[in-house]
Amino acid sequence: MLVAMGVVILLLGLGTAVPRPGAVAGPTASTPASTIAPSVAAKRTVLLLSSAIHTDIALPADPDVTARFGFMAADGLDPSQPGVAHIIAGWGGRSFYIETPTWADLKPGPVFSALTLDSSVMHMGLAGPLNPADASVMTLEFDAAAFDRLIDSILASFAVNAEGAPVRIEDAGYGAYDRFYEAKGGFNAFVGCNVWTARMLRQAGLKTGWWTPLPGLLGTSLRVHNPQSLQGVF
Numbered sequence: 404m405l406v407a408m409g410v411v412i413l414l415l416g417l418g419t420a421v422p423r424p425g426a427v428a429g430p431t432a433s434t435p436a437s438t439i440a441p442s443v444a445a446k447r448t449v450l451l452l453s454s455a456i457h458t459d460i461a462l463p464a465d466p467d468v469t470a471r472f473g474f475m476a477a478d479g480l481d482p483s484q485p486g487v488a489h490i491i492a493g494w495g496g497r498s499f500y501i502e503t504p505t506w507a508d509l510k511p512g513p514v515f516s517a518l519t520l521d522s523s524v525m526h527m528g529l530a531g532p533l534n535p536a537d538a539s540v541m542t543l544e545f546d547a548a549a550f551d552r553l554i555d556s557i558l559a560s561f562a563v564n565a566e567g568a569p570v571r572i573e574d575a576g577y578g579a580y581d582r583f584y585e586a587k588g589g590f591n592a593f594v595g596c597n598v599w600t601a602r603m604l605r606q607a608g609l610k611t612g613w614w615t616p617l618p619g620l621l622g623t624s625l626r627v628h629n630p631q632s633l634q635g636v637f
Contacts, residue, residue, distance in 0.1 A: 447550040450489065450533055451541040451600070451625075453618035458600040459493040459526075460557065461533060471554055475527060478571045480582050482529060491528040491581075492557050494599040496521040496590035504577040523590045524572060525561055528581035541622060545607055553607035560599070562587050597621050 450461035462468050469483040472490055476482070482490050493500075498516035501524065503509055535542045545553060561569040562585035575583040590596075593616065601611040601621055612624030 446544045446546060449543045449545060449550070449553065450535060451543060451604075451622075452491070452533070453539045453541075453622065456596075456618065457493065457495065458597050458618050458621060459491050459528075460553075460600060460603060461489040461491045461530065462554070462557075464488055464490050464529075468554065471558065472527070474569055475582065478582050480527065480529060480580065484529075486531055487529045488532045489530045491526075491530055493526045493596060494523060494560055494586055495526065495596040497524045500524055500526060500596075501572070501575045501583055517590070517595075518592050521590045523586040523588050524575075525569070525584040525586040526581060527584065530580070541625065543604070543609070543625075549607040553603060556603045556606040560586055560588075560603075592616065 447465075448463060452459040452461055464482055464487045466483070468490060469487075472482050496513075496517045498521050499513040502513045533540065564570050570585040572583040572585060588594075588599075595616055597616055597618055597620070598614070601615050601624075604625070605611055609625065610628035611621060612628070615621035615624050
């Protein structure tokens with residue numbers, strides 16, 4: 404048991420410390436995109452949100468971004484409606500993600516699915532202004548090309564129908580401002596939501612650790628390997 408625990412700890416440490424380069428050269432910190440018009444912004448600001456076991460990517464609800472996610476409007480979740488500041492995207496295991504909105508809803512079946520093998524879903528939500536100084540938030544800045552690659556990668560994670568449109572999962576959601584969609588890929592505890600988040604960020608040029616299955620490990624690897632691109636505590 405002690406040897407097994409030691410191996411797991413070693414793998415987690417190496418997975419965080421050994422860098423996994425982004426798909427292209429990473430972004431550098433500069434003037435926050437919120438200080439200039441979105442149409443001419445050299446930098447775009449994205450927030451990385453964490454809970455105890457999960458990470459989400461919060462995109463700015465600028466007109467070009469809401470247009471890319473305009474398909475949500477047909478599902479009753481219009482990202483361009485007044486008051487929306489962020490479009491939030493996450494990926495995860497179908498059973499656990501849909502059936503566990505809070506820890507009080509935790510059940511053995513979804514946990515077993517998450518620890519073994521499950522299909523995956525995309526979870527999309529809308530939010531008003533978020534506090535970048537919150538301890539659960541990390542601020543990331545991307546140039547225009549990297550930001551577009553990030554959105555392309557998120558959209559490529561959706562499973563689509565014959566017409567090429569994302570497929571909503573009916574009667575699945577936590578409230579009025581979120582929806583679940585079918586996603587590509589299988590889910591398990593080793594290739595989970597935080598590994599997906601890391602892959603999305605690498606597509607936009609950031610470096611992460613080779614294997615970061617927990618939010619704290621992903622946040623640590625981002626701080627270590629991209630010191631000039633991040634703000635906040637995670």
